[in-house]
Amino acid sequence: MSYQHSYDRSIAAPADFWAEHAHDLAWFRKPTEILRDNPDGTHQWFADGRLNSCFLALDHQIDEGRGEQTALIYDSPVTNSQQTFTFRQMRDEVARLAGLLRDLGVQQGDGVVIYMPMVPQAAMAMLACARIGAVHSVVFGGFAPHELALRIDDARPTLLLTASCGVEFDRVIEYKPLVDSALEQSSHQPRKVLVLQRPQARATLKDGRDLDWHAALANARPVPPVELGAADPLYIMYTSGTTGKPKGIVRENGGNAVALRFAMKNIYGMQPGEVWWGISDVGWVVGHSLIVYGPLMNGCTTVFYEGKPIRTPDAGAYWRVVEQYRVNGLFCAPTAMRAIRKEDPEGLLLRGYDLSSLREFFLAGERLDSSTHQWLESISGKTVHDHWWQTETGWPVTAPCLGLDGSGGRAGSSNRAVPGYHVRVLDEDGQLLGANQQGAIVITLPLPPGCSQTLWGDHSRYLDSYLNTFPGYYHTGDGGYLDEDGFVYIMGRTDDVINVSGHRLSTGEMEDLVARHPAVAECAVVGVRDEIKGQVPLALLVLKDGVGVGEAQLQSELVATVREQIGALACFNQVRVVKRLPKTRSGKILRAVLRKIADQQAYTPPSTLDDPAVLVEIEEVLAGLARAG
Numbered sequence: 001m002s003y004q005h006s007y008d009r010s011i012a013a014p015a016d017f018w019a020e021h022a023h024d025l026a027w028f029r030k031p032t033e034i035l036r037d038n039p040d041g042t043h044q045w046f047a048d049g050r051l052n053s054c055f056l057a058l059d060h061q062i063d064e065g066r067g068e069q070t071a072l073i074y075d076s077p078v079t080n081s082q083q084t085f086t087f088r089q090m091r092d093e094v095a096r097l098a099g100l101l102r103d104l105g106v107q108q109g110d111g112v113v114i115y116m117p118m119v120p121q122a123a124m125a126m127l128a129c130a131r132i133g134a135v136h137s138v139v140f141g142g143f144a145p146h147e148l149a150l151r152i153d154d155a156r157p158t159l160l161l162t163a164s165c166g167v168e169f170d171r172v173i174e175y176k177p178l179v180d181s182a183l184e185q186s187s188h189q190p191r192k193v194l195v196l197q198r199p200q201a202r203a204t205l206k207d208g209r210d211l212d213w214h215a216a217l218a219n220a221r222p223v224p225p226v227e228l229g230a231a232d233p234l235y236i237m238y239t240s241g242t243t244g245k246p247k248g249i250v251r252e253n254g255g256n257a258v259a260l261r262f263a264m265k266n267i268y269g270m271q272p273g274e275v276w277w278g279i280s281d282v283g284w285v286v287g288h289s290l291i292v293y294g295p296l297m298n299g300c301t302t303v304f305y306e307g308k309p310i311r312t313p314d315a316g317a318y319w320r321v322v323e324q325y326r327v328n329g330l331f332c333a334p335t336a337m338r339a340i341r342k343e344d345p346e347g348l349l350l351r352g353y354d355l356s357s358l359r360e361f362f363l364a365g366e367r368l369d370s371s372t373h374q375w376l377e378s379i380s381g382k383t384v385h386d387h388w389w390q391t392e393t394g395w396p397v398t399a400p401c402l403g404l405d406g407s408g409g410r411a412g413s414s415n416r417a418v419p420g421y422h423v424r425v426l427d428e429d430g431q432l433l434g435a436n437q438q439g440a441i442v443i444t445l446p447l448p449p450g451c452s453q454t455l456w457g458d459h460s461r462y463l464d465s466y467l468n469t470f471p472g473y474y475h476t477g478d479g480g481y482l483d484e485d486g487f488v489y490i491m492g493r494t495d496d497v498i499n500v501s502g503h504r505l506s507t508g509e510m511e512d513l514v515a516r517h518p519a520v521a522e523c524a525v526v527g528v529r530d531e532i533k534g535q536v537p538l539a540l541l542v543l544k545d546g547v548g549v550g551e552a553q554l555q556s557e558l559v560a561t562v563r564e565q566i567g568a569l570a571c572f573n574q575v576r577v578v579k580r581l582p583k584t585r586s587g588k589i590l591r592a593v594l595r596k597i598a599d600q601q602a603y604t605p606p607s608t609l610d611d612p613a614v615l616v617e618i619e620e621v622l623a624g625l626a627r628a629g
């Protein structure tokens with residue numbers, strides 16, 4: 001079927017379009033009500049459908065004759081180990097783990113927090129929750145205890161699953177002390193903590209609360225998948241908003257299953273039996289959609305990689321994995337390719353491997369700069385596709401639709417809208433803009449299946465964050481434009497969110513931490529360009545009069561604070577003292593102007609600016625950074 005035909009139909013008749021795509025999913029009960037309009041502007045897909053996501057990912061694949069096919073390949077250069085699991089083995093392990101969760105008191109609808117490194121048990125834990133209708137919330141292992149505590153207090157889990165340690169190429173990171181510290185900081189306490197002991201560092205278990213994973217599992221009995229409603233939540237994925245409180249994006253079982261099946265087939269062009277590699281971590285949305293649920297629900301073998309693009313052991317790591325497992329399709333973030341390019345600019349390591357199984361590359365998570373795009377195409381001889389999505393959507397908004405004759409990208413664009421997404425551009429007053437005019441990127445409601453329709457425990461924040469700014473549209477928070485043929489160009493966030501190595505972080509949260517320092521009168525944190533990471537945060541500070549602390553000392557104290565409270569993933573290293581920050585006459589810091597200067601974009605000083613001279617100093621500071629970089 002042609003892309004254009006599908007797309008037009010999905011916009012003209014969304015319910016009919018998605019009813020057709022939902023039809024042959026292995027529902028326990030097929031939905032008869034496809035799309036319901038809620039009075040608050042949200043939508044409910046497949047309201048009366050009944051299904052189970054773990055059943056679709058594992059049991060159903062066995063029913064379809066894939067029991068002996070490899071479901072998951074665990075490849076861990078950091079521990080020098082590899083392991084494969086067939087769909088049957090995965091199902092059996094997951095069914096027993098689900099039985100254990102139930103024995104430990106986890107019931108349908110309960111929260112379960114998973115704070116684990118990239119070990120197969122993390123995927124099994126997610127699927128085990130899905131099997132019994134518990135709502136998992138995976139927290140990225142790089143987050144510091146404070147961040148974990150925030151998520152524990154919001155998700156209020158019955159159980160927390162963790163491992164004794166994560167393993168990096170040069171060190172072992174003990175997880176258990178981080179979990180213990182988080183639980184000291186959180187007011188909510190899970191009933192039990194299940195700890196997977198890894199040989200690289202064994203954790204001390206706290207009597208009465210902590211349980212050894214393997215010992216507990218030895219006595220567990222397998223349980224079958226429960227029947228869930230399409231609207232029942234499958235998981236919560238926390239993402240950074242503009243404040244310090246993370247947003248708990250809720251994904252529903254029904255929409256997610258339909259959307260991911262559609263995406264794997266029609267966007268990524270993957271067939272059952274093929275090998276897919278989503279290079280990310282289970283702690284991010286990609287880990288949910290493109291490492292666990294998407295590939296498995298589509299009968300693909302998923303590669304589960306505990307390593308890095310470089311230094312595990314070298315910048316040929318990705319090429320080794322592609323050759324070894326005959327990977328057919330691959331997703332990664334541009335930052336990984338920039339890291340490889342830095343170490344191996346000529347692609348010499350790549351030449352030593354057979355990449356003939358790989359059809360193309362899909363990159364997303366942050367802006368794909370044209371230089372990295374061209375470099376990857378030239379060293380690999382394969383097409384590189386840019387595509388754009390968000391934690392909230394759970395699957396691509398714009399992408400080439402390889403399963404629908406939709407190839408053929410355009411330089412600088414992350415491709416055209418995927419069927420289901422009516423992407424438009426609005427000006428500040430909510431008026432539609434024409435081709436090549438830059439503004440706020442929005443999606444006309446209804447959002448297609450799979451996109452989040454609420455935030456965990458805070459529906460009004462969902463409405464405020466996404467639907468209330470421009471009534472009738474979902475507000476993506478990204479700025480950009482569409483060209484005359486509908487190709488979408490993403491220019492960056494229009495809010496206080498930055499993207500460091502494909503990870504979304506709140507500058508507002510960093511500002512809160514920086515502002516607490518006794519020497520700081522006021523501050524602004526903005527994202528500045530970085531050659532490898534895309535963006536990194538920069539703090540601009542105005543000091544209180546007469547403080548006796550030097551800039552270097554202040555910098556090291558603030559860097560330590562952010563590292564301790566948010567984590568090393570924030571890459572918060574740059575602090576500059578300035579005399580003043582640009583403000584409106586009413587005293588509000590003009591962050592939008594700072595963002596534009598940092599991005600080296602043209603800007604017009606707003607008429608509300610109290611003193612234009614202040615911008616000269618800021619420009620000098622930021623230009624100095626670019627020269628130093």
Ligand code: AMP
Pocket residue numbers: 239285363364365366367368386387388389390391392414476477478490492493499502503504
């Ligand atoms: P996350 O929810 O962490 O996946 O971050 C989503 C944000 O990453 C989007 O709102 C964009 O700002 C950015 N992003 C994702 N993919 C792309 C892309 N292909 N090009 C530009 N920015 C992207």
